[in-house]
Amino acid sequence: MQMSDFIEALRTEIEEVRADLAGWIATICSVAPEDLAFGDALDLYVSQIERTASTCGMLGLRGLESCCAQVQECLVVIVGIKAEERSAAQAFFDIWPDLVLAYLADITNFESAEHLAEHFSQPSCPAPVDAEHNLELIIELTAEPVLAAYLRAEAEAEELERPRVATDEDISLALPSDVDRGVYEALLQEAPTQAAELSAYIRNIVDGEATDEDMAAAKRIAHSLKGSANIVGIRGIATLGHHTEDILEWFEQNRTRPPLALTNALLDAAACLEQMIGSLLGIEDAPTQTQAKEILQSVLDWASRIHSGNIEDEIDAAPLALAGLEASCLVSTEITALDATFAIETEITDLDTTPLIQAENVDLNTTLPVLIETAHRNEMPRVLTETVKEEEASLPSNVTNQVPVAPTIRVPVTTMDELFRLTGELSVKIGQLTEQVKQTQQRTNGLLRQSLKVQQRIFDLENLVDIRGLANLRDTRTSHGDQIFDALEMEQYTELQSNTRALTEEAADTREFSRRIEEDVAQMGAVLQQTQRVQRELQYMAMTTRMSPVGSLAPRLHRNIRQTSQQTGKKAKLIIEGEDILIDGDMLNNLVDPLLHILRNAIDHGIETPDERTRAEKPEVSTIHLVFSRRGQTVTVRCRDDGHGLDYSAIRHKAIERGLMQAGQDVSEEELSRFILLPGFSTRERTNEISGRGVGLDVVRDRLLVMKGMVEVRSEFGKGCEFLLRFQASLVAQHALLIESSDQIFAVPSYALDQALPPAAGEFVSIGSEINLRYQKRTYPVKALSALIGYDSGVMTSEIMNSKSVLLVHVDLDIHAVLVDRIVDGRDLILKDPGRYVKKINGVGGIAILGDGTVAPLLDLAELLRLPMPQLIETAPSITSDDPVTSARRGILVVDDSLSVRKSLVQLVSDAGYNVKAAKDGLEAITLLKNFTPGVILTDLEMPNMNGLEFTSHLRARPDTRELPVIMITSRSMDKHRKQAELAGVSVYMTKPYTDTDLLGHIHSAIGGVQ
Template sequence: MKKKPQPAPETNTANDPVAVIGQLADQSAQKHYYGLQDANLVLAEALRELRLDNEFQAGPDLLAVVMAWSTLVEKFNNTPKQAVEEMISYLRRPELKIPMADDEFNMLEQQLYSDADDAAANINEPVDEAETGADSIVPGIARQQLIDEQIAIVEQLADQAASEGLYGLQDANMLLAEALREAVNDGSAGFDVDFISVLSDWPGLLGQYRKEPKSGAAAIINFLRHPQLKMAVGEDEFAMLQEQLATEVVSESEFTQDLSGGAALEAFVVQDDKTKGNESSSPVSRAAQELVDLLLLESELVSSYLKDIAFGDRESVLNGLQQARDELGRLTNAAKAAGFEGLAQVCAHINLNMQRFLEQVDNFTSERLDLLLEWLSQIQEYLPSFNEGHAGQLVVAGLTDEHWAVPLSFEEMAAVLLKIRSESSAVGEDYETARMETATDEDVSLALPDNVNQELLELLLQELPIHTQQFSEAVQRMQSGGSEKDVDLAQRVAHTLKGSANTVGIKGIAVLTHHLEDILIACAKEQKLPGRGLANSLINASDCLEAMTEALLGSSSPPDDAKAVLQEIIDWANRIDKEGIPDSDTGESPSGIQSALGNVAETIEESAPAQVQATLVRVSATQIEDLFRLSGESIILNSQAQENTRRMKKQMQAMQVQLALLQQLGAELEQLIDLKDLTGRSFGTVGTGFDALEMDQYNELHTASRRMAEAAIDVREISLDVNKELGKMEEILDSQQRMVVDAQEVVMQTRLVSIATIAPRLQRSLRQTCRMTGKQSELTLVGENIMIDGDTLNAMVDPLMHILRNAIDHGIENEHERLVQGKPQNGQITFEFDREGNNILVRCRDDGCGLDYGAIRAAAEKQGILQPGQEVSKEELKHFIMRPNFSSRTVSTQTSGRGVGMAMVRSQIINLGGTLTLDSVQAQGMTIELRVPLPLSMTYALLTYVGRYRVAIANKGILQIVYSGVGEIVRLDDQETLLLEGNTYPAVRLMDLLHVPHNRKSQRTYSAALLVQNEDKTMAVLVDAISDGLDVVIKSLGHYIGKIPGYIGATILGDGTVTPVLDIPELLRIPARAMADGYAEQLAMDEPESMLPTILVVDDSLSQRRALEQLLTDTGYRVRLARDGIEATEILAQFIPDVVLTDLEMPRMNGIELVSHIRMHKKIRSLPVIMITSRTTQKHRQMAEKAGIDCYLTKPVRDEELLMKIQSLMELGTGKEREIA
């Protein structure tokens, strides 16, 4: 259905090129092309905004856009369907900044195609000459008005040149103006878009000429030779004009002086000397005078901030300029709202200069301050006489001064003066009307001003949800038969919203609440409650306010029906102004639609918002994320500190064992020394006259053994003390860990929001769906005070609203059917929220008719999903409604029938990692159960190994841990099954879920089984031994790694290793896991670790073994260690390494003996061997080479040399690790 025509805003087409597009809109409406009309109005509004913000020049940019668009309109008249796509593409151009969402562009495109169909039909039908002329004249009018605009500018330039004595330049301008005027008079102004753009560059050529007369003169003559100008001027005349131009040299100082003086400004304005003396200002209305007084007050505030600046105090200059700039921004908004668009444009230009002054505050001088104060005094002189013909010069006087950071250009000044003159008489008229009659797109705009006060905006965003909810509840109570208190409350809230929105500059909310307040004031004066029609309109307005609030908060797009709702409220306000509040409920509302109310679960007390507001602090999402990250890192670092403490305790225990062994060895040594038969003579003794029986004889060996024993005891005491300190440190770390965890939980609370925050959106969706379906329903929320993660709640809103709409449209019967079945008149819908572990559980119930299995089966057979007569259970049938493009409806409506509702719900819930189940009883209703996991930043996890890989299993979905010996693993129907306490659970191995090969010679029993809830069934997941259980911080896998099914993320353990965190329920939901064995066989062949070369290091020195192990591991080798030759031979009996590194001197079996052993055995005879020793003599080297050493290196060995030797031997050797049968 086509929209009714909307009148284009009245504009002055003589001086405003944008008015051309407005005229095109009017002509489109006359031909009933309402989509084309909307397109023209949208573009016109965008160009006005861009021009006001100084983002489009008044000349070149604007004229080029207008001309290009006019050409597209002409194309639409000839080949409409081809032009539609080009029009939409043109409107989407980024530089136009048209504030429309994709769905709005799509809707406009559909309307244009509808117009195109009509236009195509009209092209094929015979039409009279009048209609044909109207079609063809549209672009012609646009061109003519654009050329008229350019002629006015050129004539002003000619006057300016004459006043400066530049008569050659005056002649050039007059030639151009005459050529343009003749083209218009002859009806041959067929200039294309490119030439219009070139034509608008004429003022720039003149500016260049003033700087460089000779080259500039040539450029001017070349321009005048343009073929589309068709000038009847000979080449000799062009030559004379060029010579005259080249000789008229003006100094830069003279040009600057003239441009900044009053004479230059006078030439900008087209004045009629005969009538100037007879001009008199038109009377100004009281409303306009109030606006003028307000603007004067704002300008005085700007002046006061500037006058407080104290030069020499940099802080004073900064504060003064910033405060003045902020206040100037409010003056700009106020001027624009009052209709002083020319003044607003100049204010924006001054604001830009003040921004430059702030950026270069050290260069801000008293001359620049005087410029600002002088301009403000001119504004204060202009405002009281704004409707006088000469007053506009005061707005732009002095703006070309070189002391400005961004002086106003010549052509910009001309355009501003033309605008000020054209709007001066209209400002007073705009406010003569007590109330607007028609809503426009600008009236419902939610665009924020460029210089919006961020503090005020943040306060508004905090208050908006509270106030809009209060307003909505008060209006609903009024419709249900409330009291005068509800009218007063709604009126106060509307007044508060209006004031806040006006302060910040959000016009859409300010305009709507202004008219709402007037209506409610009228209700209060007449002491009447709104009737049914007015109450319905107020409900629509409250829904629109809530939608606007959500759009400002970024949770949804602006409401599509805002303009229609505002028009409805304006109609009511005008009607009440004339007739008063209707006496009965029979009065029809302008919309004529019956609104259905939903019950609100709880009514918020009037005092609650103030209490909540007092405790609110607005914090950016980035800061919250930083707090999460820091708290998580703190937990990780604390875990690492605890892990290091545990390792130190283990080392201390090992040291105590070694100390005990040392004490034992010391005692044995002491006993050996004390043996009387150790020696017949004491070393170093002095004759004393006593024999050994009469007195113990001690020598140096006795003394050393005693000192060693005492040192061992001292070390043991010290180790005990250190162990005690480590115990205390462990207790401190445990306490710190608890505090860090508590701190993270507190931080997590900042992201939690109450489910009640989405209640208004659900209630609004209920009312809208009831209006569209003509049914009556009530929505009850249970558990709405539960706090959950805000992102999760926002993601759940859309599925919940789909379910709500489906319940009304498909489930709830109409009023008559419900009464026949003995059900309440209004349908009952309940959303019950609950927390279940780390999941949020939502049960959506309705008391409607339930699923129609017959209709579902018929739709399935029609789509070929089922064959006629095919047996299928109700359980299978109910899942069909969640298939894409499946609908039991034969006709689609705005609310259903397209087959995307429940399919979309299921898809969105699965994307959130949740599950969806259905339960329906025919004629009794349906229950949809959603179970959605909440996001985890920290969870309890079980550590286990899968093959060689250590993984962490999140406790999500785990019901019970069953250890070996409890229950029995058997095979039933070729499926491993866990028998436990009379129940059977399908079993699956974690290794198979992750596609990890077994690599076992024989099947090994699993030491633990995890009972996991997987949607509507419980399964057993078999794992190897669970090594530990601990709280872990879950980290994202990074930007470049997408979501991996079955993996929540990764965690950093206390030893610094990164371990994946598994989501077992999600792993179980991934299909095609039965093919894991074949995939595992492939992995078994290509396991990364088995591909690494292996080196056997044999050395009796622990430090040497560790140093070589670290070097080789970091290089990319696998390393096996042996303490001597005997241990090395035992290892070589199990596998063959690629290279052997051995020491020469070792206990039990030295290096020479080890090499001889290797060369004697056939399987390892070719194994490369490198000997590393401290012996440097030729004798030792020859002995080693004789035994079969491949390379002899002496300590210390450079790392690079050793690695090069290993690499060269590996390239020649055959040592590949393999099992030995």
């Protein structure tokens, strides 16, 4: 870079900040010093002058550096003078930037230097210089500028031989022992977004969609990463960033598109930088030493070829695509790292500092001087200090395409949490006020109606008094002077009449006051509505401080696709839609692992090899669509690939092998697809580094459960597979359905519901001893909410159940129907923790306070349905099984924690003519035995809460069940399991797979042939 380039960049910067300088000095000269605006304007003006002075010093413009120092002295003077004197001094500050611009237009012009120097000796200057200092200033302004030594050294270093071999030290991520924690924190805040942007720009280059600005921005980010890492002392990031910048700078200056092999090297470099930074944050493993060294070596090889000029034969002859923009000359110093703004999305908690939330962006122009001061204060090594100076020296070259950004502040997390709590309190209070206004409106209307009634009564009274008074006065005469009048010739009033008419007037006034009160209440209602809108906006803005765009995950997801494709030898590209959707930062962090697992699984299991896709007449490169959408507080993520889809035959075979279903059992494809989410379920015979180890997709299910969400799998053979994730954007504020049961209002989160049905929307049928809801060709087990929460629901007849609303609730991989008295409303709620004095209540995820002060517990229906409980809905007389003699047959109790196995056993035994009840584990079975005496018990071995061995031991210890036959059905076939079962008292031990005939034979033998 030549001296003229630096000077032109500095001139451009001053040109762009000239309007800001004028605005700041106008504030300084017009408001009182104690005014907050005065201090802000003064700080901004001084900061800009200091940055300009520092840049001038490094460029060797000593005269202009002295001018900046003189401006600072003038600012010190005007702070202590009167307002009218400050106003007179404003003209001096308005003129000096124009004189500086004229001087920088040609620094060899003596006249422009003289005019600038004389401006500081004018009477209008708050701190004028004398003639001697004026002459010195002219001499300095006309002296030839000399670049700082380190800037010259950098240019000379480019001419030296470049490193050609990557070493272990070049990829080291070790921190120096004397690392400055504040500087390191700044790196961790900025670097993740920088690396993500670098990957995005390079992907644009690879796809042929890059603009000239993209190429410049990519180089700028690589330069910034290099500089920041050098300051901290992390050599691996600094070295890789430095040589990546060299490559990008060459192509930016030559305006050509890199060849495919080089773009792959750039993608690898960007991915490696991301992974390195992720490892510093503790969210990823660091790249292996071999992998990092290979990537750096590739970048070094390309950089050497570019430097030696051996790349011209490989580059595309066509110019770099401008994506529809008109070509314009590039300036190599167009954008540098120092004026770039970076979104802060990582909350630093592993340092010895208070965690902070960056509301929007941070401008490094304001933070760089602090870093420089910190570097000098801690006596950092000279090479690092010089690097900091190098960063500041590149400041002028940033201003060409600088986009103004809003000022930002940094706020502690505790403050934001308190703000969010207060917005919730405000929401509750406004809700209560709304209810009070409604009640006041109703009472005002009642007052008006009552006033009309009183008015009518008074009117009747007045008529009665007038009629009777007239009769009494008919024969009465009254003298008035010399004249005598009878009652018909002059109105005469009794005291009763006078009081009646006065009462009529008072009633009219009361009615008028009532109307005015009604108008005032109506105006209060209008103001309250406006307050509600403001409150909702305030609440939304408070919530957004916790939110992050899902697009922040994009670089990591793209990198995952690229790495998995390389490992499997397949070709895939990822298309992400809805990157601007905001999600709570904690939720976003929890979403990373599920998405990575799903994407890896899509490539390894779902997508065909390029040859297979060609034979299937599909594009060689597979496309994976990742679509984010949000409706209210519910976020939906769809991940769809165009591979061959799920192999249902292999899933069925594996499910039978593991005893999850019977060989002849009729299971739908939808139910089969849920098996792949079970722990340890894999159709792969051999494991590899990508999948097939029996872990992965169960992580998706478990993580979504933690997020209070759900996952579904859909597939079509030959066309691909789709994963559907649904969860709340935030667990602090949720959209919920308000319901009523047993005279109590509850809230149920919307994400947990499949559907909400009105009364009599489906048909209630009996399957064995269980009541099920048949709706749209599907059958759902039914439970009453009143029973789930501990109320006595009584006997549910057909009429009672058809009068209740139904919630279809997601429970793991199944859907249950829950009966509620009525559905009240749906609304967004601010959730509160019950507090430390309230113990954990099963099935309650929080509480919400409604507008009228009602406390509504937020129910986790899935947790309630998983808990052991008695039979909640007894078979009603009006709902009986098709065979009328079934109730007279001997009973069977089925105990198994698997819903699919439990259903299949109930169906099998019920079809054989037995009366059947089912329980999920031993504890629930013991509860059922209080009111049900079976002839035989079918139990699984492995169950939660109480397993089959414990349950059998309990039965043998009770006098009433000591002789009860127990058939244990399990996949455990080892002798030690069989011996444990015999010791516990199991009558028959059956291992999977088994035939229905064998099982029915054992049941018949155990009951003794009695039907």
